[in-house]
Amino acid sequence: MKMTFRWYGESDSIPLEYIKQIPGMSGVVTAVYDVPVGEVWPEDRIARLYELCHAKGLEMEVIESVPVHEDIKLGRPSRDRLIANYATTIRNLGKYGVKCICYNFMPVFDWLRTNLKTVAEDGSNSLSYNHDELMKLDPRNLHLPGWDESYTTDQLNSLLDAYKDITHDKLFENLVYFLEGIMPACEETGINMAIHPDDPPWDMFGLPRIITSAESYDKLFAAVPSIHNGVTFCTGSLGAGRFNDLPYMAKKYTERIHFAHIRQLCLRGELDFTEKGHLTDMGSLDIYAIVKGLVEGGFCGYVRPDHGRNIWGEDGKPGYGLYDRALGATYLYGLFEAIEKGGK
Ligand code: DNO
Numbered sequence: 001m002k003m004t005f006r007w008y009g010e011s012d013s014i015p016l017e018y019i020k021q022i023p024g025m026s027g028v029v030t031a032v033y034d035v036p037v038g039e040v041w042p043e044d045r046i047a048r049l050y051e052l053c054h055a056k057g058l059e060m061e062v063i064e065s066v067p068v069h070e071d072i073k074l075g076r077p078s079r080d081r082l083i084a085n086y087a088t089t090i091r092n093l094g095k096y097g098v099k100c101i102c103y104n105f106m107p108v109f110d111w112l113r114t115n116l117k118t119v120a121e122d123g124s125n126s127l128s129y130n131h132d133e134l135m136k137l138d139p140r141n142l143h144l145p146g147w148d149e150s151y152t153t154d155q156l157n158s159l160l161d162a163y164k165d166i167t168h169d170k171l172f173e174n175l176v177y178f179l180e181g182i183m184p185a186c187e188e189t190g191i192n193m194a195i196h197p198d199d200p201p202w203d204m205f206g207l208p209r210i211i212t213s214a215e216s217y218d219k220l221f222a223a224v225p226s227i228h229n230g231v232t233f234c235t236g237s238l239g240a241g242r243f244n245d246l247p248y249m250a251k252k253y254t255e256r257i258h259f260a261h262i263r264q265l266c267l268r269g270e271l272d273f274t275e276k277g278h279l280t281d282m283g284s285l286d287i288y289a290i291v292k293g294l295v296e297g298g299f300c301g302y303v304r305p306d307h308g309r310n311i312w313g314e315d316g317k318p319g320y321g322l323y324d325r326a327l328g329a330t331y332l333y334g335l336f337e338a339i340e341k342g343g344k
Contacts, residue, residue: 001300001336002059003302003332003333004027005326006325007029013316017056020057024330024333025058027058027062028062030049030060031065031066037068041089041093050097060096061099062099066103070162072086073105073166073175074163075170075174086181087181090186093191098189099190101192103195104196105178106198106199106207107171107208108207109205110199111199111237112134112199114130116318125310126275127318127319128272139205139206163208175220183224186226192258194232194257196234197234198210201237201244213238213243213244214244217256230256230257231253231258232258233249235261235287236264236307239285248293250290250299254296257297260304262278262305263275263306263328264277265285266282267284275307277327278327291335305326305328305329
């Protein structure tokens with residue numbers, strides 16, 4: 001296991017020195033953020049990130065994310081050019097020691113929450129999701145907290161129209177087409193692809209979501225058997241689906257889990273949740289059992305503490321402040337050490 005920490009590049013308010021000071025930290029998970037989706041990441045931009053990280057004694061072996069262009073998800077004719085660009089980006093990343101790329105295949109929207117600062121009794125705050133509140137919103141005129149409003153209203157509407165004909169099966173076919181197109185680059189460079197689950201793991205605003213459960217994993221691995229076709233096992237995303245048995249999945253799919261995002265949720269009702277500190281005692285997910293599942297499966301991928309709360313007066317990027325994620329990292333590190341040594 002290698003413990004890592006997400007770093008949003010040079011505009012991140014958290015300096016690399018601080019990340020290096022967190023016990024057990026091997027490297028950062030980062031990305032080139034200002035190349036338009038679909039274009040090739042130039043080598044000099046990757047080199048710059050690599051040098052910054054290595055100058056502070058941190059590795060840069062995981063990229064989150066290389067985003068997938070909507071035309072690929074929609075299966076539009078331009079996809080072949082875009083997939084070739086993606087493969088070139090993989091090859092460029094391979095030259096700088098990258099081993100794992102996290103991406104997602106969610107149509108239009110990435111993660112969705114209704115409140116980014118839900119205040120807890122102890123004064124900390126965190127992200128939360130209320131399904132009824134979300135359903136009252138109009139996706140065609142959406143102003144959601146934290147959602148990257150990178151589309152104009154017109155662009156958003158034409159994109160939503162384009163998805164009208166995209167069923168779950170069609171979206172899955174387009175995912176397989178994409179993976180088959182990039183697998184040669186992965187085999188050449190040794191890079192593992194790690195698809196992030198849909199967050200939360202159910203359809204949103206009539207848009208299909210296909211990476212939600214153990215069944216999705218079975219289907220995905222059967223369609224593209226290469227070991228380079230793997231997953232980001234995100235406990236918070238999968239865990240919102242009450243149907244997912246996370247310790248079981250952690251152990252069953254370890255070989256394909258190239259990257260683990262570990263975080264805690266407090267589940268309410270059938271669909272709602274609030275994000276919590278990482279400890280098992282703080283929420284609904286058995287973090288100990290999940291880590292145990294990974295260790296028993298022989299996990300040797302990357303881990304990062306996922307979303308933390310804002311604590312100690314910090315007003316960090318939602319989910320990505322320093323303090324609570326650092327606490328999460330040391331807690332997770334300790335769990336891994338105890339379980340790994342306990343088993344011997
Ligand atoms: C949210 C993140 C996601 C993730 C992407 C991966 O905090 O976990 O935005 O980076 O879905 O492509």
